[in-house]
Amino acid sequence: MADGDGAGAAATGKLAELPSGAEKGLPRRAKASSGRTLNTAQIPLVASHPDVYEPCDDSFALVDALLSDKAQLLTLQPRLCMEVGSGSGYVITSLAIMLRQLGSGAQYLATDINQHAAETTQATLEAHGVHADVIVTDIVSGLDKRLAGMVDVAVVNPPYVPTPVEEVGCKGIASSWAGGLNGRQVIDRILPAVREMLSERGWLYMVALEDNDPSDICHLMSEMGYASRVVLKRCTEEESLYVLKFWRDPHAVSSASPKSSGSESWFSQLPFKSLWHKNS
Numbered sequence: 001m002a003d004g005d006g007a008g009a010a011a012t013g014k015l016a017e018l019p020s021g022a023e024k025g026l027p028r029r030a031k032a033s034s035g036r037t038l039n040t041a042q043i044p045l046v047a048s049h050p051d052v053y054e055p056c057d058d059s060f061a062l063v064d065a066l067l068s069d070k071a072q073l074l075t076l077q078p079r080l081c082m083e084v085g086s087g088s089g090y091v092i093t094s095l096a097i098m099l100r101q102l103g104s105g106a107q108y109l110a111t112d113i114n115q116h117a118a119e120t121t122q123a124t125l126e127a128h129g130v131h132a133d134v135i136v137t138d139i140v141s142g143l144d145k146r147l148a149g150m151v152d153v154a155v156v157n158p159p160y161v162p163t164p165v166e167e168v169g170c171k172g173i174a175s176s177w178a179g180g181l182n183g184r185q186v187i188d189r190i191l192p193a194v195r196e197m198l199s200e201r202g203w204l205y206m207v208a209l210e211d212n213d214p215s216d217i218c219h220l221m222s223e224m225g226y227a228s229r230v231v232l233k234r235c236t237e238e239e240s241l242y243v244l245k246f247w248r249d250p251h252a253v254s255s256a257s258p259k260s261s262g263s264e265s266w267f268s269q270l271p272f273k274s275l276w277h278k279n280s
């Protein structure tokens with residue numbers, strides 16, 4: 001897919017076992033109800049907990065982005081895939097099912113700071129016959145020494161909603177979405193931590209909101225040597241969601257344009273060739 005083709009277009013790649021989620025018009029984050037069956041990916045909600053984030057538009061967008069990139073993922077042949085903040089396990093389970101269908105023998109790792117989320121992730125994985133090591137930790141704390149530079153695919157749907165700073169990391173379901181100032185408080189900790197985990201050929205897929213200033217996120221990553229592109233953009237009644245993809249590119253630092261300021265849309269701020277590559 002050409003770079004610009006991904007931006008603004010709904011993902012079309014689908015597997016028979018994994019039809020697109022968001023197209024089914026399922027409830028949005030605020031309307032999520034417990035006990036509902038996830039027809040979206042034929043992944044029944046086998047476990048739930050009031051403090052665990054139920055898959056919603058952002059989760060579906062992330063899975064749809066992965067589906068749209070499946071040809072590239074097949075080429076990559078990832079050995080280790082990781083999700084940070086796995087919640088119900090919907091995303092890591094969908095990724096594992098998709099890669100299994102592609103004949104991949106990848107291994108999987110999921111983290112969440114919430115014990116109940118880890119248990120729900122485990123139940124979802126088991127119900128679908130796939131395996132991941134599920135670890136309760138803050139982002140990737142404690143894993144970095146053992147797994148630094150080993151992750152080929154990382155996926156993150158972070159807490160990104162702009163909220164008062166004190167809501168970030170609080171107990172309960174709010175910690176699933178509370179992102180502090182500009183929704184960036186957790187994102188800005190995740191990016192350098194995950195970057196340390198990525199292999200030389202590793203890719204990161206991350207959900208972001210317009211309010212998070214995706215242009216600035218791409219620019220920060222370019223300073224760390226990563227190129228980027230929008231795999232998927234989806235506008236819901238409540239938010240404009242992006243799924244960003246990052247990959248290591250030695251030219252990213254030198255050729256990144258300076259970050260512009262002002263109130264333009266972030267698309268208009270992205271003439272950066274290095275941030276907008278065709279081949280990853």
Ligand SMILES: C[S@@+](CC[C@H](N)C(=O)[O-])C[C@H]1O[C@@H](n2cnc3c(N)ncnc32)[C@H](O)[C@@H]1O
Binds near residue numbers: 053086139157
């Ligand atoms: C928006 S939810 C996404 C859940 C799931 N990945 C999905 O897409 O449906 C964010 C998840 O990140 C977890 N989380 C929040 N802060 C975290 C942190 N510092 N380290 C690890 N996980 C965290 C939350 O518990 C929650 O499960």
